[in-house]
Amino acid sequence: MFARGRDLPFAVRAEGSVVWDADGRRYLDAAGGAIVVGIGHGDAGVAAAMAEQAALLAYAHGTKFTSEPLERYVAEVATLLPMDDARIYPVSGGSEAVETALKMARSYHLARGDDERNVIIGREGSYHGNTLGALDASGRRSLRTPYAPWLGRAAHVPAPYEYRCP
Numbered sequence: 001m002f003a004r005g006r007d008l009p010f011a012v013r014a015e016g017s018v019v020w021d022a023d024g025r026r027y028l029d030a031a032g033g034a035i036v037v038g039i040g041h042g043d044a045g046v047a048a049a050m051a052e053q054a055a056l057l058a059y060a061h062g063t064k065f066t067s068e069p070l071e072r073y074v075a076e077v078a079t080l081l082p083m084d085d086a087r088i089y090p091v092s093g094g095s096e097a098v099e100t101a102l103k104m105a106r107s108y109h110l111a112r113g114d115d116e117r118n119v120i121i122g123r124e125g126s127y128h129g130n131t132l133g134a135l136d137a138s139g140r141r142s143l144r145t146p147y148a149p150w151l152g153r154a155a156h157v158p159a160p161y162e163y164r165c166p
Helices: 044-056 068-080 094-111 132-137 141-150
Strands: 011-015 018-021 026-028 121-123 155-157
Touching (some): 094 132
16 A cells, blocks of 8 residues: 555656556656656667666676776766866765765764764755755755654755845
8 A cells, every 4th residue: 555645646658758647648747856757758768778788787786896887977977077086976866865975074074083063054945855864954844844853963044035135
């Protein structure tokens, strides 16, 4: 039983930015958010690349192995960065990326002997993910409130409002 609190349309297929439900109704897929599929649905080239890679190697843990597609991806990302010899740490998604960034920031300060810098500053109304660290950085009260006893030291400030800036 899927706990979601309300009935949803039953999606059966999609193409580009359109999703069809079991009754044949079409929807513009503008849901976005935490589960963005920015390339659209049904891209034959993407499906073929996924099938080809899955037939060769579906998964190899990043702390134990590397692979040709991963090395190619990292090399491509490195060309986009404004530095030489960039060090890249690929992760599985946005929440994990936020968690990793928080840990890196903490590790940086600890390595410098500064254990006092331990407050995360986030914006009110922001969303950074569903894992605990990312949720702590997020500023959406409705998402944070149920887990407040588990959350840490994040402080939240209002977003800049340019209308009042000189």
